[in-house]
Amino acid sequence: MSDFISLNSIQRHFGVYHALKGITLELQPGRIGLLGPNGAGKSTLLKILMGLLSPSLGSGTVLGIPLRAGNNIQGNMELRRLIGFMSEADSLVPGLKGVEYVTLAGELCGMPRRQAQRRAHEILTYLEMEDARYRKLEEYSTGMKQRIKLAQALIHDPPVLLLDEPTSGLDPAGRDAMLRLMLEIGRDFGKSIIVSTHLLADVETVCDQVVLLINGQIRGQGTVEELCSRRQDRYRLQIQGDREKFAGFLRDQGVEVLDETIKGEVRIQVSRDWAPQQGFELARKSQVVLRGIIPDDETLEELFLRSVEGAETENLLAGGKV
Numbered sequence: 001m002s003d004f005i006s007l008n009s010i011q012r013h014f015g016v017y018h019a020l021k022g023i024t025l026e027l028q029p030g031r032i033g034l035l036g037p038n039g040a041g042k043s044t045l046l047k048i049l050m051g052l053l054s055p056s057l058g059s060g061t062v063l064g065i066p067l068r069a070g071n072n073i074q075g076n077m078e079l080r081r082l083i084g085f086m087s088e089a090d091s092l093v094p095g096l097k098g099v100e101y102v103t104l105a106g107e108l109c110g111m112p113r114r115q116a117q118r119r120a121h122e123i124l125t126y127l128e129m130e131d132a133r134y135r136k137l138e139e140y141s142t143g144m145k146q147r148i149k150l151a152q153a154l155i156h157d158p159p160v161l162l163l164d165e166p167t168s169g170l171d172p173a174g175r176d177a178m179l180r181l182m183l184e185i186g187r188d189f190g191k192s193i194i195v196s197t198h199l200l201a202d203v204e205t206v207c208d209q210v211v212l213l214i215n216g217q218i219r220g221q222g223t224v225e226e227l228c229s230r231r232q233d234r235y236r237l238q239i240q241g242d243r244e245k246f247a248g249f250l251r252d253q254g255v256e257v258l259d260e261t262i263k264g265e266v267r268i269q270v271s272r273d274w275a276p277q278q279g280f281e282l283a284r285k286s287q288v289v290l291r292g293i294i295p296d297d298e299t300l301e302e303l304f305l306r307s308v309e310g311a312e313t314e315n316l317l318a319g320g321k322v
């Protein structure tokens, strides 16, 4: 069992709707991407991890603190001291200036006012918000709002950050800057980060682990490399000889050719029980030299789309039940 996060069949119902349908997960500290389409249950899971919501069923521990169905006020308070949360929603307090808002977040975490003020200034300097700190929050641009939300999550120097859609609404430059900050905070300051997003590129840039959450269920977990190398039905045949002729021959033999435009290579899709030995046999018959057969990994985007489609098909077959 992981000391970091260990979940066992966690469910969360909202009335008759099952937002989480039995989440079992063991996570190690690091930079973790919680990837899923809209409505997958990402925010619900983050809120359970930090004790803002309790599970309807199931059990688990986060940083050694047990998650319990029903009210667990003591455990939830402890979790909030250890976790910084940046919500997706616009959770700012109108009328406050940037530095007042971040100070208030510190005080709400139990910090004495002076300490919270000092720390708020430090963080706002680190986030390059020197000038914006004395402006009212309602005057902030979307990029500034996302930064100040990150600042309030960092105020009490928690070892773990939960970031819900941190790049939402940002322009490309703002997004790059936010991703750089996340990398820095995770890699250089040693904090664990769980980032909820549906943006694959954000996960690829920042995260060393991925959890794929679709329709309230875990559909994959591991490093990007591990997840993308799971399929065993696509190969790159590296050949010496006439590529087009070989591709035509393969098609005649009932092999699906995905791409024959890459120099020295033909990409194919086959059934899962296809043995690479068959590739050599086909090459011999077609009189080309086969130099190698390499499993053809899918991109994170392909994996994501395939998983979403798979979940939709299963849902349809199950009669679309929640």
Ligand SMILES: Nc1ncnc2c1ncn2[C@@H]1O[C@H](COP(=O)(O)OP(=O)(O)OP(=O)(O)O)[C@@H](O)[C@H]1O
Pocket: 014, 017, 019, 036, 037, 038, 039, 040, 041, 042, 043, 044, 045, 088, 198
């Ligand atoms: N308080 C609530 N009451 C009723 N239903 C809810 C509540 N919170 C979430 N849900 C439902 O649970 C499902 C999962 O919502 P959640 O916000 O966790 O998804 P998400 O993956 O974060 O989506 P998004 O990427 O769109 O933010 C959605 O269908 C949502 O409508």
